[in-house]
Amino acid sequence: MTLSFTLQKTHGMARAGVVHTAHGDIPTPVFMPVGTAATVKGMTVEMLESTGAPIILSNTYHLMLRPGAERVEKLGGLHTLMRWKKPILTDSGGFQVMSLGDLRKITEDGVTFKSHLDGTPYHLTPERSMDIQHKLDATITMAFDECTAYPATHEQAKASMERSMRWAARSRGAFVKREGYGLFGIQQGSMYEDLRHASTAALTDIGFDGYAIGGLAVGEGQDMMFSVLDYAAPALPVDRPRYLMGVGKPSDIVGAVARGVDMFDCVIPTRSGRFARAYVPGGELNLRNACHTDDPRPLQEDSDCPASQYSRAYLHHLVKADEMLGAMLLTWHNVHYYQTLTRGLRQAIMEGTLEDFIAAFEERQAKGPKSP
Numbered sequence: 001m002t003l004s005f006t007l008q009k010t011h012g013m014a015r016a017g018v019v020h021t022a023h024g025d026i027p028t029p030v031f032m033p034v035g036t037a038a039t040v041k042g043m044t045v046e047m048l049e050s051t052g053a054p055i056i057l058s059n060t061y062h063l064m065l066r067p068g069a070e071r072v073e074k075l076g077g078l079h080t081l082m083r084w085k086k087p088i089l090t091d092s093g094g095f096q097v098m099s100l101g102d103l104r105k106i107t108e109d110g111v112t113f114k115s116h117l118d119g120t121p122y123h124l125t126p127e128r129s130m131d132i133q134h135k136l137d138a139t140i141t142m143a144f145d146e147c148t149a150y151p152a153t154h155e156q157a158k159a160s161m162e163r164s165m166r167w168a169a170r171s172r173g174a175f176v177k178r179e180g181y182g183l184f185g186i187q188q189g190s191m192y193e194d195l196r197h198a199s200t201a202a203l204t205d206i207g208f209d210g211y212a213i214g215g216l217a218v219g220e221g222q223d224m225m226f227s228v229l230d231y232a233a234p235a236l237p238v239d240r241p242r243y244l245m246g247v248g249k250p251s252d253i254v255g256a257v258a259r260g261v262d263m264f265d266c267v268i269p270t271r272s273g274r275f276a277r278a279y280v281p282g283g284e285l286n287l288r289n290a291c292h293t294d295d296p297r298p299l300q301e302d303s304d305c306p307a308s309q310y311s312r313a314y315l316h317h318l319v320k321a322d323e324m325l326g327a328m329l330l331t332w333h334n335v336h337y338y339q340t341l342t343r344g345l346r347q348a349i350m351e352g353t354l355e356d357f358i359a360a361f362e363e364r365q366a367k368g369p370k371s372p
Contacts, residue, residue: 002209003140003182005241009350013234013260016349019210019241022180023079023087023139024054028241028262029345031253031338032057032089034270038072038082041270042324042331045083051305051336052343054086055139057265060132061093064122065115069135077137089265090138092129092171094145094186095214095246106146108163126170134176142212143171145186150218157190164188164214165202172206182209184243190215191224193231200235211236212243213261217252226255233260250279250341254361257345258354269338273331276319280337282369285312287330292316305336 007017019026033040033048036059040048048056058078063069075081078088097104097111104113110125129144145164148157168185175183185208189195203211213232216225229244233256236242243263244256253264269279276287280300285292295312303309307329318326348357 001179002177003180005210005239007239011349011352011354012258014258014345014349014354015242015260015262016346017241017262019087019263020180021087021139021182022178023085026054026087026263027343027346029253029257029342029349030054030263031342032263032265033335033338034265034267035082035084035088036267037062037066038078040331040335042273042328043270043335047328047332048084048335051332051339053335053339055089056084056086057089057091058136058138059091059093059096060129060136060142061091061096061124063090063136064093064124064132065117065120069132073135073137077135079137087139088137089140089184090133090136090142091245092133092142092144092186093124094129094142095147097124106163108166110144110167111146126167127174130171130174130176139181140210141175141181141183143168143183143185143208145188145214147218148188148190148215150190150215150220152190154192154195157188157192157195161188161190161195161199165199165206168203168208169206172208184208184210184212184241186212186214186245187232187236188215189232191220191228193228196228196232197235200232204237208240210241210243210263212245214245216244217246217248217266222252222255225252226259229256229259229261236260250338250361251365253338253341254345254358257342257349258358264342269334270331273329273334274327276326276330277334278315278330278337279334280369282364282367285369287312287315287319287326289316299333300337303333303336303340305333307332308336 003021009016126144133141148160185203244261278285292312300308348354
């Protein structure tokens with residue numbers, strides 16, 4: 001048996017459930033911290049566990065370049081290498097390959113590209129992507145796809161989507177089934193409703209353990225993303241988890257959950273931490289700003305994250321002094337904030353109070369973060 005999904009409660013389009021895997025259960029809605037190269041930047045496993053994160057994401061493209069999938073396999077897989085016992089989802093590498101631009105060439109067989117590290121040539125196919133993710137011991141494997149750049153014409157998006165569906169079928173054929181492990185297909189189609197529905201039909205005909213929504217958060221803006229989610233998310237099977245790839249800011253997650261999305265990932269909380277930014281109720285703080293120089297208040301008073309209890313003055317000092325601890329503490333806080341947000345959304349769905357939760361969230365956002 002591959003992994004399974006239990007839908008526990010719905011509230012409007014919003015859903016609360018549990019993904020059951022070989023490495024533990026994943027309550028949804030859930031945010032997956034991004035550990036691209038087998039590390040969530042600036043965080044130890046112990047720090048990650050303290051946030052309550054039930055799953056993290058790593059990346060096929062980066063790990064195939066270094067240290068190499070075969071080496072990871074010899075070392076016992078990602079779980080052993082990282083000392084992370086909970087589920088790991090691996091991105092197939094399709095998005096990263098798309099971002100290489102002139103360094104890659106797409107054919108029906110797959111993608112030929114040059115490493116951004118040293119120019120070494122590689123050829124990545126759906127079959128090779130499945131093999132790499134198997135060697136990494138990914139709990140959730142993603143089908144290899146071509147992420148359509150935005151904006152795209154209907155013709156361009158159609159050709160790309162149809163190729164992705166052929167690659168999805170090849171990914172399914174190459175995936176090694178194991179108890180508690182699963183393969184997710186990726187819906188494509190850019191901003192075109194007919195293509196999203198055609199992609200969904202193709203994917204469900206192939207059959208996957210979960211379904212992702214790809215090709216969003218690539219520059220189209222929140223309003224357009226939400227308009228696509230209004231039809232793209234409910235088109236997916238009810239009895240499988242739904243994963244919106246690469247999203248996003250807190251308001252993106254709240255809006256997407258209300259539209260029926262279960263799973264998220266994004267580099268924003270960790271990248272923001274490295275750039276001296278902290279997410280708090282009401283919005284975002286820039287700890288570089290001089291207004292924090294003499295501010296003795298904790299970063300977030302009502303947070304149970306240890307990092308959130310350091311004073312804003314101290315965090316400002318660390319940032320200005322270019323001390324690595326500053327980035328580590330802000331990253332820890334941000335990941336904890338995202339976990340708290342998705343747990344709050346889940347609780348609100350289970351209790352039937354989602355409208356109140358969203359109204360309170362939006363009211364805090366309108367007021368902005370508390371300042372001196």
